[in-house]
Amino acid sequence: MAYEQRKLLEQLMGRDALVKLPRDYDVRRVQSTDPSVLDSPKVCKSFLVGKCPYDLFQGTKEDRGKCPKIHQEKLKILYETCVKNGVRMPNDNFKLDYMRDLEGVINECNRKIRIAEKRLELSVEEREKISSVTQELDKLDEQVSLMLQEITLLVEKGELEMALDWNKELEEVIRNRDAVATQYTEMVENINQSAQQKLQVCEQCGAYLSRLDNDRRLADHFVGKMHLAYVEMRRALAELKGS
Incomplete structure (x- = not known):
């Protein structure tokens, strides 16, 4: 019976989502509050907790393609349900994985900002x-x-x-x-x-901006998808570190 239930859950959530579960795992526990299904290394923890950088950068100059890890809305709902019910995540906290992903992207952006600013100094x-x-x-x-x-x-x-x-x-x-x-x-x-x-460097996303640009061009930058992606990631990281 448990095996049949597991097969049904595979059809609903995808086979990869259950990669960590044994064949005789009681899927009724998964359907309620057990987060073990989320612990697979193939599942994107950034997607579960917040927004994956791969998704945020889609369609921008920094488009990284598709995230190599699993993004499934059913898994996200399961995670959010577990959190709401006070269920502890495997490995203590998936937020740590999300924080590491954000830090990696933001630290790389900050490095590019420092390099860009140096290029604008006097020759x-x-x-x-x-x-x-x-x-x-x-x-x-x-x-x-x-x-x-x-x-x-x-x-x-x-x-x-x-x-x-x-x-x-x-x-x-x-x-x-x-x-x-x-x-x-x-x-x-x-x-x-x-x-x-000369160009100045945007402190959020590292893009070059001309001080002679009109208000419309500057406004277009600040509402652009890439700029907003970095703003959102920086805000999310600050909230995670403050929590």
């Missing part, structure tokens, strides 16, 4: 240009300061003619200094404009 050439102009400005500022001190000493000594000659040279140095300062300002402004035009 080596830009840093070298700014450093070169800054050093030139420092030298000219120092030269102006020394010349002013020299002119002051000449005036104190009464050597006014020489002081006037030094003053003419000082004016030339100041003009050079102002030209370099203008160059520096323009360079910084250009780099800032370039940085504004």
Whole structure:
């Protein structure tokens, strides 16, 4: 009788769903509260507890195809019924498996975000240009300061003619200094404009976004399936860790 019941349950739930059960297992227990049928390594625990990443990414740029593990609504209902009735899951808690799946996907996304953000930093050439102009400005500022001190000493000594000659040279140095300062300002402004035009990285899904995109394009991103998938997984993981 038990074997016949088991065969009937196989037809309803699929043969793989009962892979862990012996041939003489009393399926009446499975139909009520016994979660042993869920313990098969072939059953997707993420699907049972929440939403499997494979399902969330379907139809997106990160589509991973079909989950290699079993997704059956009857198994999910059985799991939810067991949880509602306070039945303890095999291996303590299927939520741990779900949490590990989420952490694996999110940690990989966070790694890509860090790499993407590094790519948006100033280039080596830009840093070298700014450093070169800054050093030139420092030298000219120092030269102006020394010349002013020299002119002051000449005036104190009464050597006014020489002081006037030094003053003419000082004016030339100041003009050079102002030209370099203008160059520096323009360079910084250009780099800032370039940085504004560069892509920024979405902190949720790691996609590149342009700060020049209009509100509609940005809105399209934030309601996109891939972005929402990462938002949902991050929220689910935070809830699991907080529970």
